[in-house]
Amino acid sequence: MANAIEVEQLRKEFKSYSSRSGLMGAFRDLFTRNYKIIRAVNDISFTVKQGEMVGYIGENGAGKSTTIKMLTGILTPTSGKIIVNGMNPHKEREKFVQTIGVVFGQRSQLWWDIAVQESFRLLKKVYRVSDQAYKEHMEHVIETLDIGPLLDKPVRKLSLGQRMRCELAAALIHNPPLLFLDEPTIGLDVLVKLKIRKFLKEINEKYNTTILLTTHDISDIEALCERVIMLDEGKIIYDGSLQELKTNWGEGKQIQFQFAQEVIQEELNILTADLKVQWQAGERVNVWTAYVLPTDVSDVIGRVVAKYEMKDININEISTEEIIRNIYEEGAVHG
């Protein structure tokens, strides 16, 4: 199957100037400015196949939005090659955007003052969708997203969750083969999130729609994406399956002990000295967490319980969120 997105050595630089401090500094800025070239996206390459769902993650300022904006034709890249849906997004912008759908979670695509269905009608015109195609496709979308009752209300009267579902429907009016979602679930409650995820899965299966998704909510990625691309300071630091990331990084378990008495870290360390265990003080008093290899779990519990009085014990998988945090702290992916 053809690639939906091909990116090669993509780079985007912004020129910004740093202002000097104080009044004198401001005067000096008037004449000479300290320009600094900031490389928001630094020579990244990747490809996405048609029908894939890819999670694009990174901290704030890692270059996610800049990449998305280049892929959607909003920004011109400084250098590098982008082919999306067989076109150069910025060069053939007006023809190209006909083949993509975009949802920016923090920005509305709909007209504020008019009813949702009027917005849809305008977009239908703008994207040149025939009445028949609109009817066939959108009836289903409206039903699945459960936005039928909202259609005659103006956008400004909708709640965030309601608006987001309408935004999603609006991005799909022309049934694009490629969908960009920039933080689509930001600020939404669990029920709406679930509904949106279910819907995205469905259109992916039904139309083989490619979806590129940025989010800070790792549970979105866990629910939807088999593949993640992780970005840090403009560079890709991981590109691969989520499962692999988990096995390489999160094979251990987390055991949380709540002791009935006070304990000292050294005692714990000595107790498990011959095993590969890492102890960490919890947020509450007398709570300690041990990071343990799966094979050592029973051993560690046995030793600790034999020596101390316990109030509570919990065994957890290391969460994806924690894995990702660890990766950011170390700055690269090993293994």
Added chain:
Amino acid sequence: MFYVSVFFQYMSQYLKTKLQYRTDLLVEFFSDLMFQAVNLIFILVVFGHTQVLNGWTRDEIIFIYGFFLVPFAVFGAFFNIWDFNERYIVRGEMDRVLTRPVHSLFQIVLERMELESLLGAITGIIIMIYAGSRLDLVFHWYDIFIFILFVLGGTLVYAGIFISLATISFWSDARSSIMPMMYNIGNYGRYPIDIYNRVIRYILTWILPFAFVGVYPSAYFLGKKEWYGYAFLTPIMGLIFFTIAVFLWNAGVKRYRGAGN
């Protein structure tokens, strides 16, 4: 053809929005009407004191003003993008515009449409009829087409200048006070051009050609033969300046940096 149908779709949407707020619409209509009436009285009062200005009679000057109001009203209805920097660049609305398959400038023109501004054209025409009847001007059947052509030319001149100014936002994100200043300069175009000194005359003709929105085209209807050459340049100047503006716009869009979020 596609662009025409998109235009009408937006326009019907615009009207629907306006009709939704009934009281608002009524108040707005009434205040617009009042504004135009005050405008009219003001002109008559001001020009009541001048009889002849460098060979132009009072009624001729009033006629020029009346003509000026028509392209200015059309400009105001469609190209009123003085807040472009604030709305589209700083707030990042440009992102949305750029993800739609219609030319970005065209979309913004449609979104910023303010049809009520067209009321000003009616005032303008009333003034022209008033001044014209006092001057005993003779109209031919083809003058109506020339009138439309000149109004379009003048509108394009105005639009070209203001769109070019708006594109500055693509290069520098600082807010500038150049727009209000330009509105003031625009007003110079509605007085007889030969009352100014040569430098200003040159600027108003070739650099910021506001004279093509008022004096020059009106000179044709006033039968001032010595200005006919300039009068017929109006549509050409309009096309040239508008083309330059669109060119600058397209170059600017390539430089668009987006707003961070």
